[in-house]
Amino acid sequence: MGWLAAGDGYEVALVEGRVAARATAGRAAGRQLKSLPKQVREHPETERLRRFAEWLDRHAAACVAQVDTWMVSSLPVPTALVAEVWPDEAWQSVLRDLVVVGDDPEEAGFLRDVTGSGELRVVNLDGETVRLSPVTVTLPHPVLLPDLEDLREFAAELGVVQRVEQIHRATWTRPAGLADRSVEVTEFARGRFASRFGLAARATSLGYRVSGGYVTCAVRDAGRAVGASVWIGEPYWDGETETGALTWNDREGRRLPLREVGPVAWSEGMRMAAALYAGRAVEEGEDA
Incomplete structure (x- = not known):
């Protein structure tokens, strides 16, 4: 987003999610100011940017919540939908580097890019970038990933940081030999x-x-x-x-x-x- 006029001698813009100002005249022309002058703080353009920043924050939070729901429930998501939202920076930052599975459940990898035609570019455990074009894509819950430990190690090598907690999510496996009539777990009771x-x-x-x-x-x-x-x-x-x-x-x-x-x-x-x-x-x- 570019700089917008906000009264005589000043411009405003969103910088790292916050409203910033810079002078357009005098010695400080072109330099970003450490704080907003009073006339800039009260300018309508500044208020519009604040509201836009708040909307961006809500939108980013909504993207995280939606993708978390897809992952926790391992819901199949239409690949066409992923391709449609990918150009949106908020969606892309959440989806990038999540482990995805296409038609073959044995071929899991980290999502790195999506083309406009719906082709997924995924880095697999062999370090190869493969191209997938499934009708739907799944973001598996980590307890369902048989190669979870390998994926964690490979993620560390790649420097992967996931916005939605997936591969580093704490998981528990149901123990074998549970009694037929058991209906509750007391391991975390009496806290x-x-x-x-x-x-x-x-x-x-x-x-x-x-x-x-x-x-x-x-x-x-x-x-x-x-x-x-x-x-x-x-x-x-x-x-x-x-x-x-x-x-x-x-x-x-x-x-x-x-x-x-x-x-x-x-x-x-x-x-x-x-x-x-x-x-x-x-x-x-x-x-x-």
């Missing part, structure tokens, strides 16, 4: 918090939903809608509270036996419970 309000605030800051007495997250696992939940106490109680057990429910609200919980739903539920538990009050001293 003590000074107040329910504080625990609920932590959940919200982590991006989870607080509904009634539970913290919840919704996941699509192999096309099936599943909800994970952790009890945090009665909604209007603001005294000391503890995290409860982790459970999963289907769309109809039926509590799922642990053996029926899919790999993505298991991993995301455990990730949520662990993140909540990590903020617990920890006692210090010999008797802690």
